[in-house]
Amino acid sequence: MYLQVKEDVKACLRLASKVALTTDSWTFRATESYVTVTACFIALDWTLQSYVLQTRALPESHTGTNIAAVLLSAVNEWGIPSNPPLVTDNASNMAVAASEAGCNPHTGCYAHTLNLAAQKGLKISDVSRLLGRIRRIVSFFHRSAVAAGILRDKIELLSLPKHKLIQDVCTRWNSAADMIDxxxxxxxxxxxxxxxxxxxxxxxxxxxxxxxDISNAEEVLACLKPIRTVTTVLCTEETPTISIILPLQN
Incomplete structure (x- = not known):
């Protein structure tokens, strides 16, 4: 089954006039490291096609040279024309990998750029302290069944939407916006x-x-909402997103 699907994907790739790659390295919970390579292209019927070509173990250090070797191997194995465009995060090792693999142009992921900017903003001392206060309140209602029950009663009494408080996740900046909202x-x-x-x-x-604090929270949310909206728009998988970066930026 794998070999048949692989041949079908390679046939689709051969018909594409230009194939772009995305790649990222990640570590499994068992501390095993992998690199995934994805191919994207516009088909003859003008639809966006995307295939996860491979996820390969990379026990060696995630240096730019080692990742470049994985990229070159994928280009050769899947019959992709040389020097394909590449999208990665903004890590320095990815810039080295793109250069050594001859991937041109190399584009840093815009969503990752926004993430870095938002994370930097959330680390401002006043903002960080405000988030800490809100986080303690949210955690309290999540821990205490009695408090959660009282909160539900108050929500119903005040005719507010029957929603639950949201706890932010440190690895997802937009969860801070969700929590404040x-x-x-x-x-x-x-x-x-x-x-x-x-x-x-x-x-x-x-x-x-x-x-x-409430006034400050409203101001922080006003700053984060446009970035959250842009990130949501960039998550689409049915249309190309690179063409909307400048309009979104503006």
Whole structure:
């Protein structure tokens, strides 16, 4: 089955006038390292085609030279014309790999660029402290079944959307935007729950946000929303995205 599918994919690649590659290296939870190579091209019927060509183990160091060897091997194995365009993240080893493999042009992933910018912004001390306060409140309601029940009651009493608070994930910057967005949506219920007798009597570590904190959270969310929207648009798999980078940037 693998050999048949491989021949079918190679036949499609031969019909393409230009094939672009994307690649990334990653480490499995068992500390085993791999490199994945994906091919993208526009078919004769003007549809975007994308194939994951291979995922190969790379026990050696993820240097640019070693990744370049994987890329060159993939180009030869799959019959891809030499010097294909390449999209990677912005890591320095990927720039070296693209140069040594002769991939031209080499384009840094725009979504990864946005991610780096957003992560840098979230590390600003005032923003980081604000996120920490919100995170503690969200974690409290996630840990305590009693508090979660009180929050649900307050949400219903205030006729707010019956949503749950969202906990951010450190590896996904847009989850911070999601956390702030949901927190602000439910903030009246969160305040009512935290100041209720049931919680005040047993909880001394989690406090409500001040009006200044709420105002700052709204400003942070206003900054993050356009970036989150752009990232969502870039996640499409049915249309090329490189042509919309400049409009999105503007």
């Amino acid at each position: 949901r927190f602000l949506e439910l903030q009246p219920a969160v305040y009512a729950a935290l100041t209720s007798k049931e919680i005040c009597s047993v909880n001394k570590d989690v406090s409500t946000l001040s009006e200044t």
